[in-house]
Amino acid sequence: xxxxxxxxxxxxPSEPCSTRPERTSRRYFYYSLxxxxxxxxxxxxxxxxxxxxxxxxxxxxxxLAISDYPFTLKNxxxxxxxxxxxxxxxxxxxxxxxxxxxxxxxxIAQPNTALAIVGTFALDS
Numbered sequence: 001x002x003x004x005x006x007x008x009x010x011x012x013p014s015e016p017c018s019t020r021p022e023r024t025s026r027r028y029f030y031y032s033l034x035x036x037x038x039x040x041x042x043x044x045x046x047x048x049x050x051x052x053x054x055x056x057x058x059x060x061x062x063x064l065a066i067s068d069y070p071f072t073l074k075n076x077x078x079x080x081x082x083x084x085x086x087x088x089x090x091x092x093x094x095x096x097x098x099x100x101x102x103x104x105x106x107x108i109a110q111p112n113t114a115l116a117i118v119g120t121f122a123l124d125s
Contacts, residue, residue, distance in 0.1 A: 070122035
């Protein structure tokens with residue numbers, strides 16, 4: 001027998017290893033589990049991060065900063081309520097109205113996309 005073939009035969013095991021299929025199926029299980037858990041953790045973490053005060057301070061979208069304000073406003077004693085889309089949100093100033101009328105003013109306007117989704121929920125609550 002040539003030396004090259006003899007070396008190849010020595011490298012190959014004479015009996016199949018019985019732990020190899022079990023080890024491979026276990027690796028596939030852990031790999032699949034990782035593929036399922038990583039996106040799940042990322043989605044859950046995004047909900048926690050988006051609701052944190054840190055995110056509100058560091059994000060660059062002013063509409064996100066005010067998106068919950070109408071729904072978290074409780075017992076504010078508002079005598080004048082500004083409601084509408086983003087033109088009311090950016091074009092009407094509660095301090096100016098308060099200075100002129102001496103009435104407590106709250107601006108619960110939302111961007112048009114939010115109004116399309118929640119409707120008059122901010123006024124109803």
